[in-house]
Every structure is written in structure tokens, then in C-alpha cells.
Amino acid sequence: MTANNVSLCSGKETDVIIVGAGPAGLSLARALAPSGLSITVIEKQELTTLAQPPFDGREIALTHYSKELMQQLNMWEKIPADEIYPLRDAKVINGSSNYQLHFEQPTMARGKPANSLGFLISNHHIRRAAYEAVQSFHNVNFITGHSIVDVRNEAANQIEATLDNGQTICAKLLIAADSRFSNTRRQLGISAQIHDFGRTVIVFRMRHTLSNQHTALECFHYGRTLALLPLEENLTNCVVTINNEHAGEILDMSSLQLAADITKQLKGKLGEMHLVSTIHHYPLVGVHANAFYAQRSALIGDVAVGMHPVTAHGFNLGLSGVNILAKLINEAVDKGKDIASQSLLAQYQRQHMPHTRILYHGTNAMVSLFTNDSQPARLIRSLVLRISNNMPPVKKLISKQLTG
Structure with a gap:
């Protein structure tokens, strides 16, 4: 050699x-x-x-x-076929607004017929x-x-x-x-x-009474971010991203308290919820x-x-x-x-x-913009979602990145 x-x-x-x-x-x-x-x-x-x-x-x-x-x-x-979950479409919500940036279910991906943005696998x-x-x-x-x-x-x-x-x-x-x-x-x-975001990612699975319709949801709430990754129709992986100093508030909750907290964050969109997995957390870097x-x-x-x-x-x-x-x-x-x-x-x-x-x-x-809760940033966040939603070339570009 x-x-x-x-x-x-x-x-x-x-x-x-x-x-x-x-x-x-x-x-x-x-x-x-x-x-x-x-x-x-x-x-x-x-x-x-x-x-x-x-x-x-x-x-x-x-x-x-x-x-x-x-x-x-x-x-x-x-990978077991029943452990591969289709991700039909995705929506983004800003703060307390009900307005949604919606990435619709595609009909084509990489030149072939498709009925999902992608797939979710553990x-x-x-x-x-x-x-x-x-x-x-x-x-x-x-x-x-x-x-x-x-x-x-x-x-x-x-x-x-x-x-x-x-x-x-x-x-x-x-x-x-x-x-x-x-x-x-x-x-x-x-x-x-x-780049240390100074945040902690907390992940767990929850079952719920209403269908998630295989739609991913990214909620940029003020103070925390909540992502919902649809698995089975009534089973969702929840991803809470929160400042490190407040992570303990989530991690110290009982299963009933956590279910009530997530239900409140979602305004009941998925109905009654209950924890069905262990809880894991990771530093966000x-x-x-x-x-x-x-x-x-x-x-x-x-x-x-x-x-x-x-x-x-x-x-x-x-x-x-x-x-x-x-x-x-x-x-x-x-x-x-x-x-x-x-x-x-x-x-x-x-x-x-x-x-x-x-x-x-x-x-x-x-991420820096959508986790900035100052009043000017809130206005810009809302504007970015509306521009993205109403400019087909922008949505097409983002959807292309999502499908690969």
C-alpha cells in the first residue's frame, strides 16, 4: 500500500x-x-x-x-409493508391562525404516477x-x-x-x-x-378518534413547534420542538396531561388522543x-x-x-x-x-423566522405562507423537493 x-x-x-x-x-x-x-x-x-x-x-x-x-x-x-406509511399531503399553520399553506397530494413524482408526497418509516x-x-x-x-x-x-x-x-x-x-x-x-x-438551536425535540406516538387523513401538519405555534406525522389513519407521530428551558415542562407530564396538552394545541382536530409509545427527546443541533x-x-x-x-x-x-x-x-x-x-x-x-x-x-x-415570536416576525411569517400558497412556481419548487 x-x-x-x-x-x-x-x-x-x-x-x-x-x-x-x-x-x-x-x-x-x-x-x-x-x-x-x-x-x-x-x-x-x-x-x-x-x-x-x-x-x-x-x-x-x-x-x-x-x-x-x-x-x-x-x-x-x-421493511414490513404495513410499517410503510404514505404521506398524502402536507399543511403548514402559523401561530393561532387557521390559514394553511397546503401542499396537495401529487399525481406524478419523478415522472411516474404517484398518490403521495412521500413515505414515513420508523x-x-x-x-x-x-x-x-x-x-x-x-x-x-x-x-x-x-x-x-x-x-x-x-x-x-x-x-x-x-x-x-x-x-x-x-x-x-x-x-x-x-x-x-x-x-x-x-x-x-x-x-x-x-448551529445549536437551543431547542429540544420530543417525539412520541398518539392514537386519536378522528382521522389524520394521512396529512402531515406543521404547526408553528408561538413558543413551540408541533409537527404531526401521519402513520395509520388514527395513529400519529407527534414531534414537539421547544426551547430547552421549557422541555422539562413537557417531559414531566403524565400520559394523560400530555394527551390533553396536544389536544389543546390542535384545538381538537384529531379528537380524543392518548399516548401509545415511549417518549424520546433529542438536542436540536x-x-x-x-x-x-x-x-x-x-x-x-x-x-x-x-x-x-x-x-x-x-x-x-x-x-x-x-x-x-x-x-x-x-x-x-x-x-x-x-x-x-x-x-x-x-x-x-x-x-x-x-x-x-x-x-x-x-x-x-x-426556522429562524418561524420560531421568532416578535410582532414583526409574526407578520412576515403570515405573509410568507400566503405568498407561497398563491404562487404556483414557489409551491411547485417546494413540492419537488418534498417528493425528491
Whole structure:
């Protein structure tokens, strides 16, 4: 692996190291597996957790394009059909007004007939499907229960990672896929723009007596944001986003108090409600790396760009990045070229970063406006919804982003 093809590595050798066995990391492992490259996935969680991920409260909104990518990776078929929920249309409400920005149910998506904006699937089902999709490939190996504590990429033709147990692994390419708070990104010397919104996301499922009509609802109420993600007709995932200092007020509620609170926020739109799941909460932090690659290394998924969930682009962007990078690497394998050349990795960044930058900064600007409760901001918020609702080109552009 040096200039004269003699490796200086004293530990295990592999072609590709993927740090993190989340949906993005495992999707890339599956996308690269048919090439024959030896792939080592390093994950701090135990193997039993990867095989049977627990419910974590998060529902992932997927575009039609993401569905196509997951089908290509044999992931879509591994998710139970009754756990894939159609997202027919979406509405946005500002403050206490009843006026709605409405994204109607489409008839076409990506040039094909469609009857939904996209799909909702629980995060734990996606994680399990991604893990199962790589099981038939013997060139994909796992090291679980350990994390990387050091990365060295000074050598021209290899990158070296040291695990917390002292084991050393050398590879031609290292991929960081270990969350938006990635320690690997830092070890690679890649800086990132980090936007701490000072808010907490609280997620849980509720059953209700009136139909949600498979319509997503984003309520920018004053003081908090409430998103409703329709699952079954009478089952909805509720996402409360609230300033950190007030998160305890929600988390300390009993199930009856929480149901009454959400019912009040919705003015009874879904009828009687009751909690049917565990409650989970997460810090709301957006991240965009200032580069998507370094020497013999690249970033994918939330390590590259971790989005605010309001526009539902998180895993969709992750899959898009996986698809771009995997195509470049597989082409290099077919042509006998270096899978981690600077030109290849730079091309990955050129193809992926412009889109992520626009969405990341655009989303943050929108969130800043719609969580500003000053009187001038309230007026602008209302005006933005009305302009968007009455300008077909604007609605068409946003709907195109929603469907992929």
C-alpha cells in the first residue's frame, strides 16, 4: 500500500473502513459490497443492537427518490409493508391562525404516477433493514462494541485507525458516518458549522378518534413547534420542538396531561388522543461540514450535513450522498483506479455539497423566522405562507423537493 506496494501497517488491513453502522454507513456498505472490496464497519454499539434496533421515536420522511435508492440497495423490501406509511399531503399553520399553506397530494413524482408526497418509516425499521441488506456479503465485516480513538492519514496510500482496545486497522479509504457530533470528523481535521438551536425535540406516538387523513401538519405555534406525522389513519407521530428551558415542562407530564396538552394545541382536530409509545427527546443541533473529504477519507450522512428535521431532508440527503460516492468508488474499482484519490473525493464534494449547502442554510433561515415570536416576525411569517400558497412556481419548487 506504499509507493512500492509494500504495506507498513502493523495491524489488520482492509480496503474500506466505515465508521458508524447507522443507516448511512450501512447503506454505503451495501452499495459498495458487490464491488468485491473488503469493507470493515466499526460501530460502538453491540451487534445485537444492530440486528434488532430499539424503537427511538423517530419517523423518517422519505422521498420517492429515496425509495428508489433503497430498492436498489435491497432495503425497501426488508421493511414490513404495513410499517410503510404514505404521506398524502402536507399543511403548514402559523401561530393561532387557521390559514394553511397546503401542499396537495401529487399525481406524478419523478415522472411516474404517484398518490403521495412521500413515505414515513420508523428509524429503527430502516436501521434493521440496512443491517440485513449487507448480511449476504462476506466481504462486509463488523467490529462492534468499540470506537476509533485515533486516525492517521499522513501516508500517501493508506489511512490508519486505532480502536479503543488498541487494535490498528489500515485501509485505502476511511468513511466517517458516526453522527453529526462525529469525533472522527474532528480527528480528520475537518471543521464544521454547528448551529445549536437551543431547542429540544420530543417525539412520541398518539392514537386519536378522528382521522389524520394521512396529512402531515406543521404547526408553528408561538413558543413551540408541533409537527404531526401521519402513520395509520388514527395513529400519529407527534414531534414537539421547544426551547430547552421549557422541555422539562413537557417531559414531566403524565400520559394523560400530555394527551390533553396536544389536544389543546390542535384545538381538537384529531379528537380524543392518548399516548401509545415511549417518549424520546433529542438536542436540536444542525451541522454542515466545511469539507466533505480529507486525505483518503470522506464524510457521509449526518457527519457531512445534519439537518433541522422541519423540512425532512436528513436521511434523504444521506442516501443521495451515499449514491454519489458509491458510484464514483465502484467506477474506480471497475477501471482499476485508486478508490480514494483526491480527484475522486473532490468530485464527490462537487456533486453533493452545493445541494446540501442550499438546503441547510435555507432551512435554518426558515426556522429562524418561524420560531421568532416578535410582532414583526409574526407578520412576515403570515405573509410568507400566503405568498407561497398563491404562487404556483414557489409551491411547485417546494413540492419537488418534498417528493425528491
